[in-house]
Amino acid sequence: MAETNPKAPAAPARVPHQARTAKSKVEVRGVTKLFQRKSDTLEVLRGIDLSVESGEFLCLLGPSGCGKSTLLSIIGGFEQPTSGSVAIDGVEVQRPDPRRIFVFQEYGIFPWASVWDNVGLGLRERPKEEQAHIIRRYVDLVGLTGFEKAYPAEISGGMKQRVALARALAVSPDIIFMDEPLGALDSLTRLQMRGELLRIWQQEQPTILFVTHDVDEALQLGERIVVMSPRPGRIAEIVPVDLDHPRDLGTAAYGRLKNRLYELLGVGHAV
Amino acid sequence: MNFLPYLVVVGALIAIAAASRLRDPLPKYLLPLLVAVIFVCLWQVAADAARYELKDADGQFVRWVEVFPTPRSTVLGMVQPVKDGTLLRYAISSVYRVAAGFGLAAVIGIPLGLWAGWYTRGFEALNPLIQALRPISPIAWIPLAVLWFGVKDAAAIFLIALASFFPIVTGSMTAVRTIPMVYVRSAQNFGLKGFELFRRVVFPACLPQIITSLRMALGIAWMVIVAAEMIAVDSGLGYLIMDARNANYYDRVVGAMISIGLIGVALDLMMRRLERFDEVRWGFSKV
Numbered sequence: 001m002a003e004t005n006p007k008a009p010a011a012p013a014r015v016p017h018q019a020r021t022a023k024s025k026v027e028v029r030g031v032t033k034l035f036q037r038k039s040d041t042l043e044v045l046r047g048i049d050l051s052v053e054s055g056e057f058l059c060l061l062g063p064s065g066c067g068k069s070t071l072l073s074i075i076g077g078f079e080q081p082t083s084g085s086v087a088i089d090g091v092e093v094q095r096p097d098p099r100r101i102f103v104f105q106e107y108g109i110f111p112w113a114s115v116w117d118n119v120g121l122g123l124r125e126r127p128k129e130e131q132a133h134i135i136r137r138y139v140d141l142v143g144l145t146g147f148e149k150a151y152p153a154e155i156s157g158g159m160k161q162r163v164a165l166a167r168a169l170a171v172s173p174d175i176i177f178m179d180e181p182l183g184a185l186d187s188l189t190r191l192q193m194r195g196e197l198l199r200i201w202q203q204e205q206p207t208i209l210f211v212t213h214d215v216d217e218a219l220q221l222g223e224r225i226v227v228m229s230p231r232p233g234r235i236a237e238i239v240p241v242d243l244d245h246p247r248d249l250g251t252a253a254y255g256r257l258k259n260r261l262y263e264l265l266g267v268g269h270a271v
Numbered sequence: 272m273n274f275l276p277y278l279v280v281v282g283a284l285i286a287i288a289a290a291s292r293l294r295d296p297l298p299k300y301l302l303p304l305l306v307a308v309i310f311v312c313l314w315q316v317a318a319d320a321a322r323y324e325l326k327d328a329d330g331q332f333v334r335w336v337e338v339f340p341t342p343r344s345t346v347l348g349m350v351q352p353v354k355d356g357t358l359l360r361y362a363i364s365s366v367y368r369v370a371a372g373f374g375l376a377a378v379i380g381i382p383l384g385l386w387a388g389w390y391t392r393g394f395e396a397l398n399p400l401i402q403a404l405r406p407i408s409p410i411a412w413i414p415l416a417v418l419w420f421g422v423k424d425a426a427a428i429f430l431i432a433l434a435s436f437f438p439i440v441t442g443s444m445t446a447v448r449t450i451p452m453v454y455v456r457s458a459q460n461f462g463l464k465g466f467e468l469f470r471r472v473v474f475p476a477c478l479p480q481i482i483t484s485l486r487m488a489l490g491i492a493w494m495v496i497v498a499a500e501m502i503a504v505d506s507g508l509g510y511l512i513m514d515a516r517n518a519n520y521y522d523r524v525v526g527a528m529i530s531i532g533l534i535g536v537a538l539d540l541m542m543r544r545l546e547r548f549d550e551v552r553w554g555f556s557k558v
């Protein structure tokens with residue numbers, strides 16, 4: 001997967017979640033996480049069990065401070081669970097891996113490097129020509145053609161997030177972790193970026209774990225939504241979203257799901 | 272009494288007031304130039320006020336005696352050192368010493384600071400010593416420098432190196448310790464390790480702060496060179512000041528002071544040019 005040829009024929013049409021043969025990509029088993037603090041211990045995650053299928057778009061939704069980022073960091077190998085384990089493709093996760101790329105809310109692209117060099121970060125060991133080919137392809141995919149030579153300080157927030165996305169996609173990762181990647185964008189750009197993210201997901205078929213605390217965002221993107229309870233974070237419920245893309249925000253089914261999510265988050269039918 | 276300086280000051284003030292009301296962008300050097308003109312005029316007024324009349328035994332006026340030089344006598348006093356090349360020679364030897372000492376400090380200080388910033392243990396071990404040595408004025412080191420190196424270039428270079436070392440090492444260390452986590456995590460995520468991690472992420476992330484610390488260090492070095500040369504060597508602008516003072520040529524003292532100021536500005540402008548490179552511009556301004 002990591003060696004996907006950029007010239008390969010277009011990806012086959014996407015198989016909906018329900019019809020895919022269940023082969024779990026990520027297995028989270030009994031993960032708990034405690035943070036030692038000066039005087040006490042903070043229990044952030046308690047008994048998390050979760051399976052993520054290959055190619056799935058999974059959203060993690062929960063109130064602020066419930067441990068979404070912590071869970072994602074553990075799955076990504078940036079932090080170790082206090083107990084329990086995470087396995088990807090059956091192998092226990094120990095450390096970050098270039099096959100699984102994290103996209104941060106603060107982008108994490110390098111301000112000292114041009115858009116071109118940022119997107120090429122994970123391609124250092126490829127021959128120059130191949131690098132150029134892949135960079136061009138993903139810069140184009142995220143709609144940044146013409147900005148290759150620009151530096152991050154010269155482009156907008158939405159464009160920076162596109163650079164981060166292109167940089168992640170360029171290494172053909174099999175999993176992309178996104179921790180509120182659209183959180184810093186204005187609402188119009190957010191909507192637009194959601195659409196682009198879906199398009200790219202359908203085209204490239206990575207597994208995506210997407211953290212958000214925005215109910216609409218989760219409903220527009222996720223095939224399943226993992227709703228977490230307040231700290232100590234547990235999985236309150238996993239809500240499947242059986243709606244076709246593009247999702248119509250006005251339908252009754254959508255409204256029912258939305259109410260259900262608000263209920264689970266403990267805010268009932270509040271506005 | 273000479274009214275000319277007062278008239279010029281009033282004129283310059285009116286010009287400044289008028290210029291600051293304009294909405295159009297001003298030529299960059301207009302206001303600083305006007306301020307300099309005012310400064311020189313006030314200097315003239317003060318020097319005139321302080322001078323006194325020299326009289327002979329019969330109480331007859333002989334000439335004015337300046338307590339300190341006026342702008343005019345400063346310029347006149349500098350004619351000879353400029354003509355015979357001493358000013359240039361001394362300026363060059365001062366700049367050479369600063370370059371050598373500053374370069375030495377950068378070559379040792381940047382790697383040491385980066386290393387100590389990256390490894391927590393290194394920081395814990397080294398930082399207290401650095402912070403204890405830092406407040407000791409380079410001037411306090413002059414006796415030891417002369418003892419070790421004699422009245423030679425080496426003593427002055429040592430003092431400069433010492434003076435610039437601390438801002439450089441502290442700046443580099445802080446730079447590494449404040450690299451945003453997100454850059455390091457991204458780098459690790461993409462499999463960067465060891466020297467590549469350093470070259471592609473740690474160093475470029477620190478570069479703006481390193482440049483700022485270099486700029487500070489060069490300013491300090493240039494300040495210290497004069498003190499060092501007053502005692503530790505027999506050439507340079509600091510030496511010129513001491514030498515002129517001993518010969519009672521106060522016009523040259525002030526002339527040398529002005530030369531030091533102007534060269535200092537030039538050195539700082541050179542350092543500021545470094546801030547404009549694409550790789551570091553992000554650290555100095557938003558665009």
Ligand SMILES: Nc1ncnc2c1ncn2[C@@H]1O[C@H](COP(=O)(O)OP(=O)(O)OP(=O)(O)O)[C@@H](O)[C@H]1O
Nearest residue numbers: 035036042044063064065066067068069070071213
């Ligand atoms: N390194 C750490 N040391 C101590 N406490 C931590 C650490 N990292 C996170 N925490 C605590 O763990 C809790 C969960 O943090 P986390 O960042 O995972 O929440 P989150 O669900 O992502 O919240 P948000 O939506 O605000 O991003 C918080 O109370 C936080 O203070």
Ligand SMILES: [Mg+2]
Nearest residue numbers: 068069070179
């Ligand atoms: Mg978070």
